[in-house]
Amino acid sequence: MNSIITSSKMTLNKDLLLISKLYKFLYLLCEIYPNNEINNTQNQQKYIEDALMFIEQNYSDNITINEISKYISIDRSYLHRLFKKYINKSPQKFLLDLRMEKASSLLENSTLRISDIARSVGYKDALLFSKTFKKLKNCTPTEYRNGKNHTPMV
Template sequence: MTFNFSYRNPYDNIELNLYTCGHEACKSLHSYGPAIRSGHLIHIVLSGKGTYKINNTVYTLSARDAFLIYPNELIYYEADKDDPWEYIWVGLVGTKVCDYLNKTSISKSNPIFTLRDDSLLVNSINSIIDSTKIDTNKNLKILSTLYNFLFELLNEFPNTANNNKNTQQTYLEEALLYIQLNFQDNISIIDIATHLSIDRSYLHRIFKKNLNISPQEYILNLRLEKAAELLSTTSLTIGDISRSVGYNDTMLFSKTFKKHNGCTPSLYRKFNEIVKY
């Protein structure tokens, strides 16, 4: 059985997309290379044996073994003469692919990995292959199966070397995103900590360590920056702007704005309004 899919529009989603996937039962000594690939490819051996060569190192692989091919690296792989392998593969492109793969224990120095007995990665790649065969909303289906594959990959092969650092960075990124999406509302530090399922004091330490300000200061700065932008680029009333950045009390907003910017919102608008031609 052979199925080989090459995606014609790999940059529909710039962060992550599929450019190839497939399933092949190889003939004796069937080989690829020496050659380079333009994206990241993962092959999983379903049965049989074969060899993978990179940087003068040769790996002998069999069922449940897998290998990751990095872009622009000279590689060669070949099916065994007597027991040729059958494998499936998926190729990924996009600006976030490296970030996702760096969160796994798989690396250039360790490109070989073995699936657990209860691994869902084969099913995940089969779902990707199936998604390429539909006609309606194909792009969305492909993208959803790719994210599911990466989820299973990170779940099965997590990078534990910098676990604490990665955890703190993840909490910080999620906190900043939550604030960006909710700063217009009356959110509190407890709301953010609850959303992340962490203690508020731990959240405070993460902000101070990474941004050198407290979460409260970050929210305040974001609200006032957004207010200044609205004052200089829109004709919204002071009250409308106040409510748009999380202040239901316009007087409190004006007092806070003046304290941090040295003038009232009205004066700020007067001296900073962008002339519209």
């Protein structure tokens, strides 16, 4: 800054010298305060990756969105915005879809009781699991297991 002030008092080629000093000043500002947009995008993607990993590893527990956001150390509403931006669904919807996908696979490929499947995908209450499954799949877990009404999740 002192160099710019000193240059402004000169008379010969003052404009050219001021412009060069200004460019140098701007260069130094950019060096000290880099554009964090790229870093911000990388951070956002890392948050999503960490959240997806946490969900994949813990969907069978009764996890909440608050627990996910605490795990990756961000605010719950920020997590929601990131999921909408990168996954096109809320974290809650993603977790629900994952649980129903895992339950569907267990219904098709195992002889576990419905209540055991419910617990294995994070539901303590088998009735709540059955109601949720029916709402999303348009059939009960038993009907699904028997091959009736297999409809894709929306």
